[in-house]
Amino acid sequence: MTPNSPPEQIACPTCDAIYDVQPGARLSCERCHTRLIDPEARVGLRLLLVSLLSAALIFGAVTYPFLTIKRFWMTSDATIIDTALAFDGPLLFLSIIVLALILLLPALRLALTIYVVAPLVLKLRPLPLAKGAFGWAERLRPWSMAEIFIIGCVVALTKIIAMAEVTFGPAFYMFAGLVILLWAQDKLLCRYSLWKALEK
Amino acid sequence: MTRTARSDGKVGCRRCAAVWPKETLRCTRCGARLTSRDRHSLTLVWFWWLLGVLAYVPANIWPMLETRVLLDASEDTIIEGALKLLTHGSVGIAIIILLASVAVPIAKFAIIAWLALTVQYRLPSGSKARHRAFEAVEFVGRWSMIDVFVVAILASLVQFSVLASVKPGPAAFGFAISVIFTMLSALSFDSRLIWDADLPEEDVPLAGQSDDLAAVQKSAPPQG
Ligand SMILES: [Zn+2]
Numbered sequence: 001m002t003p004n005s006p007p008e009q010i011a012c013p014t015c016d017a018i019y020d021v022q023p024g025a026r027l028s029c030e031r032c033h034t035r036l037i038d039p040e041a042r043v044g045l046r047l048l049l050v051s052l053l054s055a056a057l058i059f060g061a062v063t064y065p066f067l068t069i070k071r072f073w074m075t076s077d078a079t080i081i082d083t084a085l086a087f088d089g090p091l092l093f094l095s096i097i098v099l100a101l102i103l104l105l106p107a108l109r110l111a112l113t114i115y116v117v118a119p120l121v122l123k124l125r126p127l128p129l130a131k132g133a134f135g136w137a138e139r140l141r142p143w144s145m146a147e148i149f150i151i152g153c154v155v156a157l158t159k160i161i162a163m164a165e166v167t168f169g170p171a172f173y174m175f176a177g178l179v180i181l182l183w184a185q186d187k188l189l190c191r192y193s194l195w196k197a198l199e200k
Numbered sequence: 201m202t203r204t205a206r207s208d209g210k211v212g213c214r215r216c217a218a219v220w221p222k223e224t225l226r227c228t229r230c231g232a233r234l235t236s237r238d239r240h241s242l243t244l245v246w247f248w249w250l251l252g253v254l255a256y257v258p259a260n261i262w263p264m265l266e267t268r269v270l271l272d273a274s275e276d277t278i279i280e281g282a283l284k285l286l287t288h289g290s291v292g293i294a295i296i297i298l299l300a301s302v303a304v305p306i307a308k309f310a311i312i313a314w315l316a317l318t319v320q321y322r323l324p325s326g327s328k329a330r331h332r333a334f335e336a337v338e339f340v341g342r343w344s345m346i347d348v349f350v351v352a353i354l355a356s357l358v359q360f361s362v363l364a365s366v367k368p369g370p371a372a373f374g375f376a377i378s379v380i381f382t383m384l385s386a387l388s389f390d391s392r393l394i395w396d397a398d399l400p401e402e403d404v405p406l407a408g409q410s411d412d413l414a415a416v417q418k419s420a421p422p423q424g
Contacts, residue, residue, distance in 0.1 A: 009219040011205040011212020015331075016392040018205045018212065018219060031202050031395070032331055036217060069357050078356045086355035087368050094373045097380070098352050101345065131231050135215060142338075142383060145345055152349030158293050159285070160354065163269070195216035199229045 010036055010192065041190040048114070048121045050185045055110045057178040062103065066171035067153060069164050080171060106144040106182070112137040113185070120197050131198050138191075147179040202395075211236045214392075238390040245316050248385035253309055255378035260302075263369035265351055277371060278302065278347065301347045301375070304340055308382050311337050312389070319393045330394045337386045344379045348372050 007020040012029040019027060019036070027037040041047075065077035084099035116134045119126050127133075150172075157166050205212035210219050216230035224234055263275035276284060278301045285294040311333045317323060318330060351368045358366040 009205075009210075010217045011210070011219045013212065013214045013217050014391050015202075015395050016204040016206055016212050017202045018208055018210070067353065067357055076357065078353065082356040083349075083352045086352045087372065091368060091370070091373055094348075094368070094376055097376055098348065102349070135230060135232065138215065142342055142387065145342060145349075148343055148346050149349050152346045152353060155293055155296060155346065156350045156353035156357070158290060159350065160357065162288070164358075166357075192217060195218070195230055 012036060037192045038190040039193075041188050042193050044188075045121055047185065047188045048117050050181050050188060051110055051114050051117065054178055054181040054185065055107070055114065057174045057181065058103070058107050058110065061171040061174040061178060064171040064174070065169035066175060067157065067166060068169050069160065069166045077169065080175070101143060101145040102149040105140050106146050106178075109137050109140050109144050112140075116194070116198070120194075126198050134194065134198065144182070146175065146182060150176055150179055204392075204395075206236050206392075214390075235390075237392060237396065241388050241390040241393075242316055242320055244388035245312065245385050248381045248388060249309065249312055249316070252378050252381035252385055255374050255381055256305055256309075257374075259371045259374035259378050262371035262374060264347070264371040264375070265354070266367040266369050268365045268367075275369060278375070297347060297350075300344055304344050305378065305382065308337055308341055308344070308386070312382070312385055315389065315394070319396070327395045331391075334386075334389070334391055334394060341379070341383050341386055344382075345376065348376045348379070 007022075009018055010021050010027070011018050012032060012034050014034045015029060015032040017029050017031045019029075021027070021037065024039050025037070026039055028035050062080055065079050066083075067078045069076050069078075080103060081099075084102060085095050087095040087098070112133045115127060116130045116137070119130070153168070153172060153175075157168075160166055205219055209222050211222055211224060211234045212219050213227040213230060213232055213234055215232035216227060218227055218229040220227065220234060222236065226232070227234055260278060262277065264278045265281055266275050267273070278297070282294045282297045282301070285291075285297065315330055315334060315337075351366075351372050354366045355368050
């Protein structure tokens with residue numbers, strides 16, 4: 001870097017503290033501990049694989065039952081779609097909200113992430129509207145509630161276990177795996193590197 | 201004193217963290233709109249906060265769950281449901297439900313209001329405490345949705361039609377809406393204001409006066 005060109009700066013999105021970017025160095029905000037630059041989490045193959053595997057798990061989790069209940073001679077399964085559509089009549093609107101929070105938004109976020117990351121990993125040019133797509137993936141982050149749904153399953157199970165025999169179905173384990181993968185995806189993603197890559 | 205983009209006469213992008221000269225309106229790296237401090241955000245915070253509080257009232261008065269076992273039908277509000285669990289011995293679950301559906305939402309309302317007020321009126325309270333409170337609201341706020349999910353799971357699972365049935369009550373809707381409004385309220389808050397309130401008065405725009413507005417006034421041609 002020539003003495004004439006000032007170092008690139010980065011401002012913490014949470015608290016506005018400003019830092020000089022040291023190439024290749026990890027950077028966290030000293031004031032609010034927001035992770036700013038993580039050189040190890042470069043936008044790479046691992047991130048893409050985790051995202052693709054997550055997408056596959058969502059498809060699996062939709063098709064299999066996630067809780068099975070037995071009482072006397074009757075068995076009933078619940079798939080995630082059943083659960084989301086448990087509200088009918090005037091509460092149908094609520095069904096849509098639940099469906100969105102546990103399924104549609106996590107799936108949409110994954111699709112957007114793959115759309116943005118795949119060309120970068122394959123060393124191709126970013127697809128059109130990639131910036132907007134990643135912006136939306138970030139905006140939707142708090143609204144994707146897969147992990148809350150999993151804990152909800154456990155709570156529901158303990159509520160009902162006294163009156164019937166309940167077991168977790170395959171979709172429950174897929175969904176639990178999805179939650180872990182989504183967490184890993186977040187750790188594997190350096191937002192700074194991604195925006196820099198999209199800028200080129 | 202920590203150097204900030206603002207104290208350096210610059211503006212930081214809240215989406216991609218890029219730094220631009222003060223007057224820049226749009227981030228060329230990610231396309232986000234830039235504001236040094238979003239004072240409009242407080243209006244939005246209060247708007248969603250109020251809707252959240254309003255929706256929380258019916259969420260507690262209406263039944264959350266309509267249970268029917270054989271001929272025994274009952275309608276439980278959130279609190280009644282938790283108390284019933286308590287008497288049945290499921291103390292842990294009762295505590296989770298009470299925490300997620302009663303303690304957390306009320307604490308959230310209180311914390312958001314406190315954050316907005318201390319920032320708006322520059323009340324003395326350390327930025328450390330405000331930051332911790334903001335992080336707590338951000339992290340824990342979404343978890344209030346758990347009770348809605350539990351009700352949905354129970355309802356879809358217990359479809360024995362003759363023997364027993366569980367139906368979600370109207371409170372589930374009120375509660376879900378209340379959680380969403382409260383999340384919108386917290387998300388509207390410009391967290392950078394948390395640290396500003398500790399700065400001397402002249403470094404920050406007056407409460408209610410937005411940077412956009414100031415920019416517009418500056419660039420407008422003189423009247424007459
Ligand atoms: Zn920071």
